[in-house]
Amino acid sequence: MMLFDDYLLLTLVIVTALGAVFVRDLFSGVLTLAAYSFFLALLWAGLGAVDVAFTEAVVGAGLSTLFFLVALFLTSHQEEVRKQFKVQMMALGSLGILGFLLLFGSVDLPVVGDPESLPSKHVSSHYLKKSLEETDTPNVVTAVLADYRGFDTLGETTVIFTAGIACWMLLRRRDDSAT
C-alpha cells in the first residue's frame, strides 16, 4: 500500500496539469505549468530521485517557464475558443481506446518499489557496488552520468548547444550583417 503523501502528490500533479491546459489565458496556463513542474519535482524527491528533482526544479520549472513567458510577452496571450466538436469526439474516442490498452498492459509492469524487478539487476547493481572504489565519487548518479555514460552526456551537451545555434538562426532579422 502506498503512503498517503504519494497519493496526495499524484492528485496535485494531475489537478495542476488539468488546470494548465483547460485555461483560456495563456499566462495563467504557463504559470500553472510551473506549479505542475514543482509538484512533480517534489514527487520525484519523495521517490528517491533527488538529482532528477533538482534538475526538474531548476531547468524544467525555471528555464522553460522563463522561455514560455518571454515568448508570450512577444506574442499574444489570449487563446481563441473555437467549436470543434467532431475533432474532440474523435480524439476522446481514440485516446480512450489507447488508455484502456495502456492500463491493460500496465498490469504486467513490476509493482512500484519491488527491489527484484528487472531494471534493478545487471549493470545498475554493478554501478552501485563499484562506483565508489573506481571513481572516488559518493554520488553514484554523477559518476554514472560523467564517467560510465560520459558519451551520452557529451551528446546531450551537443544537443543543447545545437538548440542555442538553432534559436539564433531562426530569429534572423533583415538587417543582420555579420552576425
Added chain:
Amino acid sequence: MIRPHDSVIVHTLARVFIPIIQLFALYVLIHGHDSPGGGFQAGTLFAASFILPVIAFGIQGSLTVLERRAIILGGIGILLFAGIGLIPLLLGEEFLNYGELPIPGMEASARRHLGILGIEIGVTIAVAATAVSIYYSLRERGEGEGN
C-alpha cells in the same frame, strides 16, 4: 532594446540576489560529487544569475558583449568536455577513459575524480552560455515588425 524594469523592488532584490545565486551555483557545481548537484543544475543557475540583471536593469545592466557572443562560450564548454575525453585517445587508450589522463602521482580513481570534475565544468559553461544565448535570441531578436 530591452528596457529596464520600473519597480524599485525588482532593482533592490536583483542587486541582493545575483551574487547569492552565483555563489550557490558554484557550490552546486563543486559539490556535485558528494551531494545532489552537478553540471546541468549549476549551469542553469549561472544562467539565471546572468539573465536576472538583464530583466531588472535592461540591456545596459549586463555585459552586453556577453549576450551577443554567449554562444561562442557554449562551444568552448563542449570543446573542454571533448578535449578532456580526447587526451586518452591521443595516448593510445579509449575515448573518455579518465583513468588514463597523464597526471603524475595519482591512482586511477583519483584521476577519474579529476576527469569528472573537469567535464562538469565544461558542461556548466556550455549550458550556462546556451541558456543565456537562447534568452537573448528570444527576447532581443524576437522583437520585430509584428510586435
Added chain:
Amino acid sequence: MADIVLYRPHFVAFIILFLLGIYIMVVSLNLVKKLIGMYLMQTSIILFFITLAVKKDSTIPIILSSATAVTPEAYANPLPHVLMLTAIVVGVSTLGVSLAMVIALYRQYNTLEEDQILGKMK
C-alpha cells in the same frame, strides 16, 4: 483492476498525463497550447522511468562510506535517473527551439492560431 490503483498508482498517473498531453496537442489550435501539451508528455514519460527505479525501503543513491560493502537493495536504482537527466535537458532545448519558431511565425503572420496561419499561407 483494483490492484493497479493500489500497487501501481504512478502508472495510472502517467497514463492520465500522457493522454492529456496528446489530447491537447491534437485538439488545441493555439501553438503555445500545443507546446504545453508536449511538455506534459515529456514529463509524464520521465515520471514513468523514475517509478521503475524506486525500491522499497531504499535511500537516495549516494554512498557515503566505503567501509561496509554496498548492497544494491539499499539504494535506489541510479541508471534511470541518469537517463532522465538527459531527457529533461533535451526537452528544454526542444522547447526553446519550438518557441523560437512560434515567435518567427507570429512575426510573419501576426497570429498564433493554427487555422488562421494556414489560411494566410494560401
